[in-house]
Amino acid sequence: EAGVTQSPTHLIKTRGQQATLRCSPISGHTSVYWYQQALGLGLQFLLWYDEGEERNRGNFPPRFSGRQFPNYSSELNVNALELEDSALYLCASSQVRASGGTTDTQYFGPGTRLTVL
Amino acid sequence: AQTVTQSQPEMSVQEAETVTLSCTYDTSESDYYLFWYKQPPSRQMILVIRQEAYKQQNATENRFSVNFQKAAKSFSLKISDSQLGDAAMYFCALSGGYQKVTFGIGTKLQVIP
Numbered sequence: 219e220a221g222v223t224q225s226p227t228h229l230i231k232t233r234g235q236q237a238t239l240r241c242s243p244i245s246g247h248t249s250v251y252w253y254q255q256a257l258g259l260g261l262q263f264l265l266w267y268d269e270g271e272e273r274n275r276g277n278f279p280p281r282f283s284g285r286q287f288p289n290y291s292s293e294l295n296v297n298a299l300e301l302e303d304s305a306l307y308l309c310a311s312s313q314v315r316a317s318g319g320t321t322d323t324q325y326f327g328p329g330t331r332l333t334v335l
Numbered sequence: 336a337q338t339v340t341q342s343q344p345e346m347s348v349q350e351a352e353t354v355t356l357s358c359t360y361d362t363s364e365s366d367y368y369l370f371w372y373k374q375p376p377s378r379q380m381i382l383v384i385r386q387e388a389y390k391q392q393n394a395t396e397n398r399f400s401v402n403f404q405k406a407a408k409s410f411s412l413k414i415s416d417s418q419l420g421d422a423a424m425y426f427c428a429l430s431g432g433y434q435k436v437t438f439g440i441g442t443k444l445q446v447i448p
Binding site: 259260310313323325 | 343370379380398426439440441
């Protein structure tokens with residue numbers, strides 16, 4: 219079974235540009251999560267999508283946005299890039315319990331390393 | 336708000352010895368899950384072990400086991416017979432409420448040959 223995949227592996231942009239990162243979840247998983255992992259800061263929750271809808275959002279400005287497609291893959295867009303956006307962006311997927319409540323285990327992709335010059 | 340605290344930025348262990356990584360948490364939820372994830376250098380984050388809060392029995396996965404103290408809100412990871420491949424960043428995580436996951440800042444584990 220294929221795991222979570224992310225593309226591209228590395229992305230280099232300059233300040234003010236836009237970056238688009240992509241994620242494909244494990245087959246059968248409907249939820250996709252995005253995290254930012256900046257050096258020394260651990261994982262910061264960015265966004266959660268399920269069934270095409272944004273379900274939850276972390277404490278990030280609106281220039282961080284995304285969407286989930288009908289096939290459950292997801293895209294993270296970062297507009298007006300700033301130097302401090304340089305980080306590893308991790309995508310994770312999980313199954314959502316039919317009864318709601320706490321999620322099943324999240325499985326992570328290899329990440330996209332975004333560098334802003 | 337839920338919080339996860341890992342108070343050991345770095346730990347080291349001799350190969351074949353046992354090491355325990357600490358994690359404390361806080362949540363107002365009664366139903367939650369706790370996880371330990373491992374992130375080797377420049378490699379993918381992988382799940383090590385998970386614990387359901389409603390289960391009193393501590394989870395075990397081969398050489399990895401947890402000491403879950405619900406009343407103390409403590410969730411430590413014990414690695415037995417440490418191997419060189421265990422060297423990594425270890426993150427404690429809490430999933431509580433509706434789809435909300437909080438990670439600790441990580442503990443860097445060094446394994447000394």
